[in-house]
Amino acid sequence: MSDKKLATEVFNWLSTTPEPGTPVANALDAHFPGALxxxxxxxxxxxxxxxxxxxxGDNTIYGQSICPDEINNEKGDLADIMxxxxxxxFPMGGIGGAPYVGKTGFGAFSxxxxxxxxxxxxxxxxxxxxxxxxxxxxxxSGQATESGACGAILAAYAQCCSGDSFGFxxxxxxxxxxxxxxxxxxEECKSAANPxxxxxxxxxxxxxDKMMRIVNTKFGTGKLVILGxxxxxxxxxxxxxxxxxxxxxxQEGQEPVDLLSELTFN
Numbered sequence: 001m002s003d004k005k006l007a008t009e010v011f012n013w014l015s016t017t018p019e020p021g022t023p024v025a026n027a028l029d030a031h032f033p034g035a036l037x038x039x040x041x042x043x044x045x046x047x048x049x050x051x052x053x054x055x056x057g058d059n060t061i062y063g064q065s066i067c068p069d070e071i072n073n074e075k076g077d078l079a080d081i082m083x084x085x086x087x088x089x090f091p092m093g094g095i096g097g098a099p100y101v102g103k104t105g106f107g108a109f110s111x112x113x114x115x116x117x118x119x120x121x122x123x124x125x126x127x128x129x130x131x132x133x134x135x136x137x138x139x140x141s142g143q144a145t146e147s148g149a150c151g152a153i154l155a156a157y158a159q160c161c162s163g164d165s166f167g168f169x170x171x172x173x174x175x176x177x178x179x180x181x182x183x184x185x186x187e188e189c190k191s192a193a194n195p196x197x198x199x200x201x202x203x204x205x206x207x208x209d210k211m212m213r214i215v216n217t218k219f220g221t222g223k224l225v226i227l228g229x230x231x232x233x234x235x236x237x238x239x240x241x242x243x244x245x246x247x248x249x250x251q252e253g254q255e256p257v258d259l260l261s262e263l264t265f266n
Contacts (some may be wrong), residue, residue: 023133050236062086065093105132181206
């Protein structure tokens with residue numbers, strides 16, 4: 001039995017991952033391969049950086065750039081347990097998950113690092129998967145029907161597909177950014193097998209590029225660890241998942257170290 005199959009069976013046994021062959025499992029595997037339950041991402045990433053670089057909550061500050069949607073911040077979600085592990089959090093993101101704090105915000109955040117300490121950042125957009133396997137849908141507590149997730153990315157995609165002209169809106173800056181990020185990929189997403197999954201991956205690409213433009217390693221001698229991926233809001237009773245797409249260590253004067261293989265199964 002492969003490591004991946006064994007892990008899936010264990011996660012299913014723990015009711016964190018859907019049973020293989022169900023509609024939600026098929027959608028997860030098809031569009032977000034390698035996605036892991038949030039607790040697995042926390043345990044694996046923190047074990048790796050602790051063993052390799054002795055990073056922990058005493059010498060590391062934590063920032064995250066995720067959509068403020070409440071379904072990303074529920075008790076036990078990845079954002080919540082990351083904050084619990086690292087001790088506190090510097091919020092960097094707005095709707096869609098992009099790091100709207102920019103270079104100035106990162107500069108302020110990185111100036112809070114402990115002496116000779118480190119920075120750990122987690123980022124990414126989010127997307128729902130319904131029990132029926134529909135990507136982009138999520139059944140929120142208290143609502144009779146499913147609604148969109150991520151609503152901001154779905155709205156930006158619809159606006160870009162409409163053919164209407166949307167200029168930059170000073171009173172809606174974050175949505176204006178999302179439209180500008182998605183517009184160049186709109187036709188590509190429309191022709192994809194699953195346009196909503198495709199636009200979520202396109203949003204991730206833009207968010208990653210923005211993140212890498214605003215960060216720097218000039219805060220000291222420590223490491224800057226960046227974890228990027230896509231959050232998947234899962235139907236009950238399963239845990240929300242996270243598809244790791246980027247896991248690197250940066251340090252002033254050093255070449256980046258790619259750790260993504262540490263989060264994958266053979």
